[in-house]
Amino acid sequence: xxxxxxxxxxxxxxxxxxxxxxxxxxxxxxxxxxxxxxxxxxxxxxxxxxxxxxxxxxxxxxxxxxxxxxxxxxxxxxxxxxxxxxxxxxxxxxxxxxxxxxxxxxxxxxxxxxxxxxxxxxxxxxxxxxxxxxxxxxxxxxxxxxxxxxxxxxxxxxxxxxxxxxxxxxxxxxxxxxxxxxxxxxxxxxxxxxxxxxxxxxxxxxxxxxxxxxxxxxxxxxxxxxxxxxxxxxxxxxxxxxxxxxxxxxxxxxxxxxxxxxxxxxxxxxxxxxxxxxxxxxxxxxxxxxxxxxxxxxxxxxxxxxxxxxxxxxxxxxxxxxxxxxxxxxxxxxxxxxxxxxxxxxxxxxx
Numbered sequence: 374x375x376x377x378x379x380x381x382x383x384x385x386x387x388x389x390x391x392x393x394x395x396x397x398x399x400x401x402x403x404x405x406x407x408x409x410x411x412x413x414x415x416x417x418x419x420x421x422x423x424x425x426x427x428x429x430x431x432x433x434x435x436x437x438x439x440x441x442x443x444x445x446x447x448x449x450x451x452x453x454x455x456x457x458x459x460x461x462x463x464x465x466x467x468x469x470x471x472x473x474x475x476x477x478x479x480x481x482x483x484x485x486x487x488x489x490x491x492x493x494x495x496x497x498x499x500x501x502x503x504x505x506x507x508x509x510x511x512x513x514x515x516x517x518x519x520x521x522x523x524x525x526x527x528x529x530x531x532x533x534x535x536x537x538x539x540x541x542x543x544x545x546x547x548x549x550x551x552x553x554x555x556x557x558x559x560x561x562x563x564x565x566x567x568x569x570x571x572x573x574x575x576x577x578x579x580x581x582x583x584x585x586x587x588x589x590x591x592x593x594x595x596x597x598x599x600x601x602x603x604x605x606x607x608x609x610x611x612x613x614x615x616x617x618x619x620x621x622x623x624x625x626x627x628x629x630x631x632x633x634x635x636x637x638x639x640x641x642x643x644x645x646x647x648x649x650x651x652x653x654x655x656x657x658x659x660x661x662x663x664x665x666x667x668x669x670x671x672x673x674x675x676x677x678x679x680x681x682x683x684x685x686x687x688x689x690x691x692x693x694x695x696x697x698x699x700x701x702x703x704x705x706x707x708x709x710x711x712x713x714x715x716x717x718x719x720x721x722x723x724x
Contacts, residue, residue: 375397376392378616382499384445386571388648390497390676390677391678391722392680393622393623393677394677394678394679395606396626396630396635396696397621397622397626397665397677398705398706398708399703400636400639401706402635402636402639404639404643404706404709405617405643406494406601406706407704407705407706407708407709408556408704410643410646410709411651413703414646414648415648416628416648416651416652417653418702419654419656419657419701419702420533420657420699420700420701420702420706421656421657421670421697421699421700421701421702422658422696423656423657423696423698424470424471424658424659424660425471425472425473425533425658425659425700426471426473426474426475426655426658426659426660427438427462427465427466427469427471427473427474427659427660427661428445428475428477428481428659428660428661428662428671428672428719429454429462429474429475429476429477429661429662430454430477430478430479430481430614430661430662430663430664430672430675431453431454431477431478431479431481431484431486431490431559431601431664432450432452432453432454432478432479432481432483432664433445433446433447433450433451433452433453433478433479434446434447434448434449434450434451434452434478434479434483434484434663435450435478435479435480435483435506436448436477436480436483436514436515436701437508437510437548437549437552438510438549439508439522439535439547439548439549439624440500440546440547440548440624440625440628441537441547441582441584441602441619441624441625442480442623442624442677442678443620443622443623443624443625443672444478444585444623445491445623445624445676446478446479446480446583449517450479452664452665453484453485453664454484454486454527454664454665454666455464455486456486456490456687457488458648458664458665458666459486459489459490459493460493461666461688461689461690462473462490462666462689463493463494463497464690464692465689466494466498466501466550467497467544467690467705468659468692468694469692470694470695471498471501472498472502472597473501473504473505474494474498474501474502474504475504475506475659475670475689475719476490476491476503476505476506477506477719479505480508480511481505481506481507482507482511482521483511485664486669488524491503491505491524491528491530492528495528495529496630497676501530502531502678503529503530503531504530504531504532504533505530505531505532505533506533506534506535506719507532507534507535508535508552509532509534509535509556509559509560510549510552510556511535512559512562512563513555513558513559513562514555518686520561522559522563522566522568523566523625525563525564525568526567526568526575529574529575531575531576531578531618532563532568532575532576532577532676533578533579533719534556534559534560534578534579534580534582535548535579535580535582535616536560536579536580536581536599537580537581537582537584538581538584539598539599539602540553541553541554541674542599543584543589543695544556547582547584552607556625557607557609557658557660558581559597560577560603560607560611561608561609563577563606564608564609564610565578569609569611570610571610576612576613576704577611577612578611578613578614578660579599579611579613579614579615580614580615580617580721581595581599581614581615581616581617582617582618582619583618583619586619586629586634586637586638586641587641588618588641588642588645588713588714589607589616589617589714589717589722590616591616592597592614592615592616592721592722595614595616596613599614601612606632609718612636613721614721615719615720615721615722616715616717616721616722617643617717617718617719617721618711618714618717619710620641620673620707620710620711621635621638621642621706621707621709622673622676622677622707623676631682632651639706639709641711641713642709642712642713643709643713644715645713645714646709646712647712647713647714647716647724648712649716649724650711650712650715650716650723650724651712652721653723653724654702654711654712654715654716654718655671655718655719655720656670656671656674656702656711657702659671659719660697661674661675662689666688666689666690666706667680667687667688667689668680668681668685668686668687668688668689668692668697670683670700670702670703672719673707673708673710673711674703674705677705677707679703679705681697681700681701681703682700682701682702682703684695684700684701685700711723
């Protein structure tokens with residue numbers, strides 16, 4: 374019965390993703406298709422330029438329900454990568470030149486195999502950079518995760534933590550009541566272990582998202598503001614700040630549609646299209662792995678269930694670095710979100 378319910382739910386989720394793709398394609402708001410925009414600006418078709426990063430989504434389960442979450446993650450999501458699929462990722466890494474592994478979710482720490490996977494990645498790629506994307510709250514809010522900061526330090530993990538503002542009311546509005554205070558507590562703990570401290574090799578990077586349908590401000594300027602406010606108000610230090618544009622998919626797309634802001638936001642993105650950002654798009658040097666091992670050009674395509682071009686391997690078990698490094702990128706109207714203004718990626722501004 375449980376398996377049937379899980380399959381039924383997965384079918385609903387797939388249908389919802391298909392519906393969002395249809396909205397993006399058909400409700401065009403008089404905008405040029407993204408593929409034509411790229412071609413028109415002399416930067417298309419969009420092609421991969423190698424694989425520097427393997428981004429692995431190990432599950433959509435999360436203890437939070439953030440309003441801007443492009444994964445639509447939450448406590449009710451049951452999709453979780455198995456140890457077998459993790460082993461297939463390890464096999465791919467073992468025969469590749471990839472040096473950066475980006476572990477994401479949901480809250481990736483909630484996967485029961487999380488620690489096992491991190492330890493095996495470190496064995497397989499001893500000198501690799503391992504990134505873990507954390508919402509911070511698990512590290513102090515839930516007992517069984519409270520030793521993770523020490524584990525992160527032991528495994529030399531680079532942390533990327535979401536903190537969409539330095540103001541309590543704004544963070545709690547976007548992420549839930551009490552989230553800001555739990556985040557601050559976690560950041561102080563991480564600082565005490567050396568994370569984010571000057572001259573430390575332990576990187577602690579924060580992520581900023583605009584609260585609504587607007588573009589992020591200057592990454593450099595926002596980083597200065599964050600440094601000043603977080604240190605003055607809480608004594609907190611960090612390594613870098615990444616600004617990320619809210620993508621018109623999942624919860625944020627639903628919010629745009631419900632409030633009648635969809636065309637206004639898409640027009641804002643398209644009018645701020647920056648051809649200079651295209652050469653640095655993360656999809657050109659990243660392969661995204663879904664919780665079930667399916668391959669995608671990026672985490673955003675993964676959420677819309679837009680797999681790789683058919684001539685490329687479709688599953689991590691069929692990983693082929695040479696073919697994947699030269700594939701054509703699947704694009705859609707949501708891609709305007711990555712090319713607006715200074716550009717946007719999972720690693721912040723592109724320019």
